[in-house]
Amino acid sequence: MVAARVEEVPYLSRHILDAGSGTGHHLAQIVARLPGIVIGLGLDISKDAARRWPASAFAVADLWADWPVHDAAVDLVVSIFAPKNFPETARVLRPGGSLALAYPGPKHLIELRDRFGLLRQDEESPGRYADMATRLIGSSTVARLRSRAVLDPAMAYAVILMGPNAGHVDLSILGDGVGPYPLAVTFDINVLFARKTERKS
Numbered sequence: 001m002v003a004a005r006v007e008e009v010p011y012l013s014r015h016i017l018d019a020g021s022g023t024g025h026h027l028a029q030i031v032a033r034l035p036g037i038v039i040g041l042g043l044d045i046s047k048d049a050a051r052r053w054p055a056s057a058f059a060v061a062d063l064w065a066d067w068p069v070h071d072a073a074v075d076l077v078v079s080i081f082a083p084k085n086f087p088e089t090a091r092v093l094r095p096g097g098s099l100a101l102a103y104p105g106p107k108h109l110i111e112l113r114d115r116f117g118l119l120r121q122d123e124e125s126p127g128r129y130a131d132m133a134t135r136l137i138g139s140s141t142v143a144r145l146r147s148r149a150v151l152d153p154a155m156a157y158a159v160i161l162m163g164p165n166a167g168h169v170d171l172s173i174l175g176d177g178v179g180p181y182p183l184a185v186t187f188d189i190n191v192l193f194a195r196k197t198e199r200k201s
Helices: 002-006 025-033 086-092 110-116 125-136 153-160 163-167 171-177
Strands: 013-019 037-044 057-060 074-080 093-104 140-151 183-195
Touching: 013 025, 013 086, 025 037, 025 074, 074 086, 086 093, 086 125, 093 125, 110 153, 110 183, 125 140, 125 183, 140 153, 153 183
Parallel strands: 013 037, 013 074, 037 057, 074 093
Antiparallel strands: 093 183, 140 183
């Protein structure tokens, strides 16, 4: 879905920035889907991604601070369950460039939320995200992706520790609580798309 949004960009090369790239998996998948020359850059506090995905570049950076990227240098900024710095996103996007922002919906991992004390989505956050994107970047739309899957204990453990939950979950409780049996889990994800217009700074 994200890759399809930038396939129409009429350039021989595309510059993709993953703000909060984590392991680098999502950036690698997007780069692999796009035709032509694709230059991928991941920003994160983690240093692990560069070893796993040598075809892209990665820099250690605080997403709340200034990004080490030139103005108007990026065709697509991807932010998946990561801190959302809209001013920096607007600065690095070229006119016509896009933001793809993924964040949890109200039912995301609901079966695991109370059981393990997972973070809840603030009900006001989606409205703030859309407002910031529209004001600083350009008009935005939101697609909601919902599915269910049966996860074995190892996969459930990995899903719980993905993104911001990793720093908020008691790992000792998590280790005992996942149990030996498969779990049916709801995935509820919103993806906000915004395209930078000439009038935005």
